Amino acid sequence: DTEVTQTPKHLVMGMTNKKSLKCEQHMGHRAMYWYKQKAKKPPELMFVYSYEKLSINESVPSRFSPECPNSSLLNLHLHALQPEDSALYLCASSRPSASYNEQFFGPGTRLTVL
Amino acid sequence: KQEVTQIPAALSVPEGENLVLNCSFTDSAIYNLQWFRQDPGKGLTSLLLIQSSQREQTSGRLNASLDKSSGRSTLYIAASQPGDSATYLCAVNRDDKIIFGKGTRLHILP
Numbered sequence: 001d002t003e004v005t006q007t008p009k010h011l012v013m014g015m016t017n018k019k020s021l022k023c024e025q026h027m028g029h030r031a032m033y034w035y036k037q038k039a040k041k042p043p044e045l046m047f048v049y050s051y052e053k054l055s056i057n058e059s060v061p062s063r064f065s066p067e068c069p070n071s072s073l074l075n076l077h078l079h080a081l082q083p084e085d086s087a088l089y090l091c092a093s094s095r096p097s098a099s100y101n102e103q104f105f106g107p108g109t110r111l112t113v114l
Numbered sequence: 115k116q117e118v119t120q121i122p123a124a125l126s127v128p129e130g131e132n133l134v135l136n137c138s139f140t141d142s143a144i145y146n147l148q149w150f151r152q153d154p155g156k157g158l159t160s161l162l163l164i165q166s167s168q169r170e171q172t173s174g175r176l177n178a179s180l181d182k183s184s185g186r187s188t189l190y191i192a193a194s195q196p197g198d199s200a201t202y203l204c205a206v207n208r209d210d211k212i213i214f215g216k217g218t219r220l221h222i223l224p
Contacts (some may be wrong), residue, residue, distance in 0.1 A: 042214035043142045043214055090158065101146060102163040103148060103205075103207075104160060105158040105162065105213065106152075107157040
């Protein structure tokens with residue numbers, strides 16, 4: 001199984017809502033990532049969980065909070081988002097080796113904030 | 115600070131032609147470089163990963179090369195097909211810091 005799954009595929013939420021994005025992989029990978037991608041732009045790294053240790057891109061606002069319940073699951077909790085947070089949110093996983101760190105991406109969640 | 119540049123930003127070629135996409139990076143201290151394909155509104159599909167100690171990788175009609183000392187990588191696509199139309203992204207990796215280029219939008223004309 002070389003698949004990363006993400007749910008939901010699409011999400012529309014208001015600025016006062018609380019929602020969560022989910023990501024799952026069963027490849028035994030010990031590193032998982034959240035990226036944000038705006039239209040016609042490359043993905044930007046938001047968070048990395050590697051062996052349950054969290055690394056944060058310091059430019060990411062606190063209205064985004066990651067959670068890693070176990071090594072196969074990664075959630076992204078959303079609260080009080082802004083319209084400019086509308087984007088494609090991509091999850092990825094990898095086997096965290098220094099030299100061989102091939103990333104496998106999920107299909108993404110298309111988020112629209114009204 | 116690592117910067118990744120992809121040239122050209124967009125490319126249209128007739129079906130059947132061979133083509134080369136370019137990727138350059140400013141800091142040669144990388145662990146590996148990965149090429150991805152992205153269809154509109156979709157996730158990224160990994161095409162090839164080249165470790166820093168390697169010079170090239172091949173998969174089917176795709177060949178990727180890496181010259182770490184000069185900070186360059188190329189993706190060669192042989193005998194292009196309309197199904198190859200997509201955005202191609204390169205990304206360099208060090209210490210779980212993955213930096214992407216802005217991509218090359220490729221359109222193969224039938």
